Amino acid sequence: MHLVPASDAQKLQLDALTYSEWGRLLTLEGYLSRELRLRAHPWARADMRTWLLCADDGAVLASCETFRTGSFQRAPGGALLPGDSFAIASVFTEERLRGHGHATRLMDLLAAELERQPRAHAALLFSDVGPRLYARSGYRELPAWDWHLAPSPGAPGETVDSLLRESDLGPALDRMRRPELPFFFWPTPTQLDWHLERGRIYVEHLGCSLPQSAGATVGGSTALWGLVGRSAELTVLMFDARSPAEAIALLEAARREAHRAGLSRVVLWEEPGNASLLPLVAGATRIARDGSLPMVRPLRPDVHPPALLPVPRGLWV
Ligand SMILES: CC(C)(COP(=O)(O)OP(=O)(O)OC[C@H]1O[C@@H](n2cnc3c(N)ncnc32)[C@H](O)[C@@H]1OP(=O)(O)O)[C@@H](O)C(=O)NCCC(=O)NCCS
Incomplete structure (x- = not known):
């Protein structure tokens, strides 16, 4: 199993699959055009990636998105050192493939990938399925x-x-x-x-x-x-x-x-x-809060997100 960035064609295929999860209020067409429009937004164009967990034969097993998000570490003298954090969204396994650990594997491989980014600070997500799935991959829940x-x-x-x-x-x-x-x-x-x-x-x-x-x-x-x-x-x-x-x-x-x-x-x-x-x-x-439980995971040993880390709604993805 391996992690790869999705191509544009793969993103479109994924949109059709995720409609049933995230398309509420919209027709399929409306959802597909929503996804294209959101991916065309300047923030997404610059800072969003779609990731696929693939089997050895290339079959897609699970997917998610990351949005690069600014973060700051305070140096001992008080100076703020900027870095890159990553907000993770849309973790998804097709229904027929669920319960085999694919989402967990995806989160583990993604964390390893993000840890290799040069300015990496931390990963953040907003769980709609409680804390357990993500806690396995090192995420800690924050009050909601x-x-x-x-x-x-x-x-x-x-x-x-x-x-x-x-x-x-x-x-x-x-x-x-x-x-x-x-x-x-x-x-x-x-x-x-x-x-x-x-x-x-x-x-x-x-x-x-x-x-x-x-x-x-x-x-x-x-x-x-x-x-x-x-x-x-x-x-x-x-x-x-x-x-x-x-x-x-x-x-x-x-x-x-x-x-x-x-x-x-x-x-x-x-x-x-x-x-x-x-x-x-x-x-x-x-x-x-119903859903959107903030969870955070450091991507470097010297980054210590405080227990009472502020997570404003503006960080949600
Ligand atoms: C959540 C999801 C990604 C899990 O995918 P998966 O490949 O089956 O995940 P894993 O096999 O690694 O882990 C499954 C665990 O997720 C838990 N889970 C799945 N859906 C859940 C839900 N709605 N509420 C709580 N836990 C849930 C399972 O109970 C299982 O827990 P356990 O192994 O501790 O018993 C998949 O069910 C999915 O795509 N759901 C629809 C989209 C969604 O809700 N995504 C999450 C957004 S935060």
């Missing part, structure tokens, strides 16, 4: 809690200093505080736009509109959000609130944006940096 807020009427801009547009993703990310940790992941503006691209694809199937804003700022605090998938929700991608009052103001703007766009709720992933603020937000409910 969400906060839900109901939409509320009103002008979104009233509670904040400014509403952000999609063209503001870069400056908004620059305003945000990096975690004070020995290691952390940090997305690029193009990576965040890939989420918004998913929303642009799904919006016509959801009976809502695209949010007019992509986030907000108030004082030194910043949030980035969007419609990002097949749920009609306003999903917060990045959240840096420097006080309870600013957290409340940002989330009120998000609730109003959700209302204006006809979305059913606001969803924010809990991170160590916002966990103490969110209980202070009236009407916010804490829910154990």
Whole structure:
């Protein structure tokens, strides 16, 4: 058995097979065109690979995708050393081939391949099948809690200093505080736009509109959000609130944006940096996340992802 990058033709064959898993809301044609469109996005073009586990005769046994994702290691003096981490998505074994250890083998060979990358830091994935399968290949699960807020009427801009547009993703990310940790992941503006691209694809199937804003700022605090998938929700991608009052103001703007766009709720992933603020937000409910369990695996012995590593929704793939 060996691991190979998929050719374009192999990616198309795979799309037809994975439709039954990930094509919900879309026709087969719609799903095939979604996949092509997402692969054509600048982030995917630059940083996405599709991998195949093949038998000795070349038959495909399992597959997955990797997205190169920025990460930083803090040197003893405090300097941030950039590196490459890899978010793994779409782990898939055809139904008739399941239960023979192919996905496990794929994850093991992929980790060995990623460890050989010159700037490799860590691998990250979001399990929809619990922790056990990936724990076998060295991945450790992180906490996974969400906060839900109901939409509320009103002008979104009233509670904040400014509403952000999609063209503001870069400056908004620059305003945000990096975690004070020995290691952390940090997305690029193009990576965040890939989420918004998913929303642009799904919006016509959801009976809502695209949010007019992509986030907000108030004082030194910043949030980035969007419609990002097949749920009609306003999903917060990045959240840096420097006080309870600013957290409340940002989330009120998000609730109003959700209302204006006809979305059913606001969803924010809990991170160590916002966990103490969110209980202070009236009407916010804490829910154990269903799926998308973050799991991390170092790719180098000197990279130590902390137990409370922040994993914002903007890192999801
Ligand atoms: C999950 C999947 C990739 C596993 O492929 P596989 O080649 O059968 O994997 P392996 O043989 O290495 O391991 C199978 C393990 O996965 C577990 N598993 C498979 N589907 C699962 C699910 N929905 N929930 C929990 N565990 C699941 C099996 O119970 C088995 O566990 P065990 O060996 O500890 O009993 C395959 O079932 C699949 O393609 N599922 C649909 C797509 C999907 O959900 N992908 C994962 C996204 S995170």
